[in-house]
Amino acid sequence: KNVARTVQDTETSWNSKMMRQCKSLLIQMACTDALARLRDTKLQEETEEIWTVYFDEQNHLRLIELLKSRIEDCHKTMEHSVLLQVTTHSLSLAPIDIVKISKKIALPRQNILDISLEEIETQSDFA
Secondary structure, eight states, rough: HHHHHHHHHHHHHHHHHHHHHHHHHHHHHHHHHHTTGGGGGGGGGGGGHHHHHHEEEEEEEEOOHHHHHHHHHHHTTTTTOOOOOOOOEEEEEEHHHHHHHHTTTTTOOOOOOOOOGGGGHHHHHHO
């Protein structure tokens, strides 16, 4: 009985952890206007929790902090790469900006790929 209980507890713990990670990823990708409308959705009971994750636990304001945070997360989980899509209404980064970013996040410039939406023709190109 103890072995079966331990396996069940481990599975439940893994499922809970996976659910938290998935929710966190979805919240990370949410746009701020969607967060502002949460109280008018089926998620209204979770609004405060979602806002806490988005505004207090995640990085959304500064690209450098977002990159550092994502790289640290990958180190913790033993992932070997980071795929990060940043959508912005700002101008594209200049090559000198990418060099500055690579220095600030301690990642070699050749390991950073900067592409614009115009360079992607199909969904398979995006992947």
